[in-house]
Structures are given as structure tokens and as C-alpha cells.
Amino acid sequence: MSEQFNKFLSQLSETNATLDYFTDFKKIKSNVNKISIKLNQLNYLIGKSNLKEAVFELFDENPKVFEVLDILIAVRRSKKTKTFNNKGEIVLIDSYFSTPELIYTYIKETGLEDVFINKDVTNLVDYVFGIEVGLDTNARKNRGGENMSKAVSLLFDKAGIFYKKEVNHTVFTEIVSLGADVKRFDFVIKTNLKTYLIETNFYNGGGSKLNEVARAYSDVAPKINQYHEYEFVWITDGQGWLSAKNKLEEAYNLIPSLYNLYTLEKFIEKILSEGVVLF
Numbered sequence: 001m002s003e004q005f006n007k008f009l010s011q012l013s014e015t016n017a018t019l020d021y022f023t024d025f026k027k028i029k030s031n032v033n034k035i036s037i038k039l040n041q042l043n044y045l046i047g048k049s050n051l052k053e054a055v056f057e058l059f060d061e062n063p064k065v066f067e068v069l070d071i072l073i074a075v076r077r078s079k080k081t082k083t084f085n086n087k088g089e090i091v092l093i094d095s096y097f098s099t100p101e102l103i104y105t106y107i108k109e110t111g112l113e114d115v116f117i118n119k120d121v122t123n124l125v126d127y128v129f130g131i132e133v134g135l136d137t138n139a140r141k142n143r144g145g146e147n148m149s150k151a152v153s154l155l156f157d158k159a160g161i162f163y164k165k166e167v168n169h170t171v172f173t174e175i176v177s178l179g180a181d182v183k184r185f186d187f188v189i190k191t192n193l194k195t196y197l198i199e200t201n202f203y204n205g206g207g208s209k210l211n212e213v214a215r216a217y218s219d220v221a222p223k224i225n226q227y228h229e230y231e232f233v234w235i236t237d238g239q240g241w242l243s244a245k246n247k248l249e250e251a252y253n254l255i256p257s258l259y260n261l262y263t264l265e266k267f268i269e270k271i272l273s274e275g276v277v278l279f
Contacts (some may be wrong), residue, residue, distance in 0.1 A: 206243030
């Protein structure tokens with residue numbers, strides 16, 4: 001590895017997580033509110049010694065309340081999750097919610113029966129709020145990318161740089177080398193000399209995706225840079241790259257404008273010297 005690339009690696013940030021990265025309470029509250037009426041009706045089952053009888057009673061009153069039973073075992077109905085039933089058949093979980101007999105089977109075999117009878121949970125709205133907090137951790141990977149975009153925006157704003165966000169490459173009709181697939185860039189900055197098409201991302205963890213991203217941007221950069229008035233810029237960070245440093249080094253050698261948050265100041269100085277213009 002070159003000394004310059006080793007320095008780039010040493011500058012990678014441990015995290016870009018702000019406190020609002022960890023849990024999106026606004027989204028969680030929205031998810032719970034959508035089903036809170038049904039959850040409150042299901043509270044009828046809590047503490048019932050004859051749970052099967054209570055299920056039949058509630059089903060007669062309103063069979064639709066059982067449509068939310070999947071979230072009680074931390075499964076989203078939209079995922080179309082499947083399971084083996086007691087006949088050895090593969091079925092959708094929500095297929096259990098059609099009759100009171102199947103509903104009781106679901107409650108019994110998932111372990112919810114003991115939870116209801118023993119009052120391990122006293123309010124299903126509060127319980128599901130907790131489940132939603134747990135499920136929301138799966139969205140942190142996306143928020144990492146959003147945080148990177150926000151961090152870059154703040155640095156551009158601080159420098160007084162005008163930019164546009166989420167711009168399709170089709171806006172730039174001169175660029176025909178990218179083919180028919182629409183490429184959307186996170187930022188676009190125009191100066192008196194060039195138009196910079198910018199991608200940003202941040203990776204806390206490793207994985208095959210990092211190799212794919214590095215390979216994709218290594219392919220995109222020369223297709224854009226062949227046009228004198230355009231330049232591709234990649235701003236990436238995160239110690240997840242340490243697990244894919246060989247592929248990142250290849251990209252580093254192929255993409256002239258590759259920055260991390262530490263070196264981004266150099267890019268900012270460059271475009272300011274060229275004179276940022278509105279477009």
C-alpha cells in the first residue's frame with residue numbers, strides 16, 4: 001500500500017452516529033399509532049385464565065383485531081413471513097388469523113398464551129412500542145448513510161457552498177456514457193471550471209457490499225471524468241473499509257477525487273478557489 005493511501009485509512013472515522021441515529025422515535029410512534037386501537041382491544045386477553053374462550057369472544061366482537069398478532073412476536077406482516085404449521089406445511093404466519101381456532105393455536109404455539117395468562121405484559125401498546133424500538137435497530141445502516149449526507153451538507157453550508165441534492169444524471173444531457181440506467185447523485189456542485197457529481201456513504205461494518213460499491217464507483221468515475229467539464233467525486237468514511245481496504249485502494253488509485261471527512265476540507269478549498277456558481 002502507498003504511504004498516501006495508508007494515511008487515508010488512518011483518517012477513517014470510528015463513527016458518524018449522532019444521538020438521533022440510534023432510534024427513530026417519530027417513526028416508532030407512527031407505527032404504533034396505526035395499530036393502537038387493535039392493540040387496546042387485544043388487551044382484553046390479558047389475565048384471562050380461559051384464554052381460548054376469550055379469543056372466541058373477542059373474535060365474535062371484532063375479528064380484525066387479530067390482524068396485528070404478528071407484531072407481538074416481532075414480525076412485520078408486510079414481510080410475508082412463513083412458518084411450518086403443525087401439519088408440516090409451509091404457510092404464511094398471517095394465515096393463522098382467519099379463524100378463532102387458528103388464532104388460539106398461534107397464541108399457544110408462539111408462547112404468547114403464558115404471557116397473556118401470567119400478565120407478563122400489562123399493556124400491548126406499550127409492549128409493541130418496545131418491540132418497535134428493537135426492530136428499528138435494523139434501520140441504523142440506512143441512517144448511517146443519511147448521517148453522512150447530513151455531515152457533508154453541514155460542511156458545505158459552513159463554507160457557504162451552493163449545492164443541489166439528489167440530482168439525476170439525466171439532467172446533464174452531455175453525459176451519455178452512463179447508459180440508460182438513471183444514476184442519482186447525492187450532491188451536485190457547479191464552479192466556474194467544472195460540475196462536480198458527488199456520492200457519499202459511510203460504513204461502520206464490513207461485508208461484500210463494500211467491494212461492490214468500490215467497484216461500481218471505480219467504473220463510474222472514468223465514464224464521467226472523460227468529459228472535461230464534469231468530475232466524479234466520492235466522499236466515503238467509516239472503519240468498515242478496513243475489511244475491504246484492498247478494493248478501496250484500487251478505487252483510490254482510479255478515482256482522482258476520493259475524500260473522507262478528514263480530507264474533505266481539501267475539496268472544499270478547491271471548489272471555493274474555482275468559484276462556486278448557482279445553476
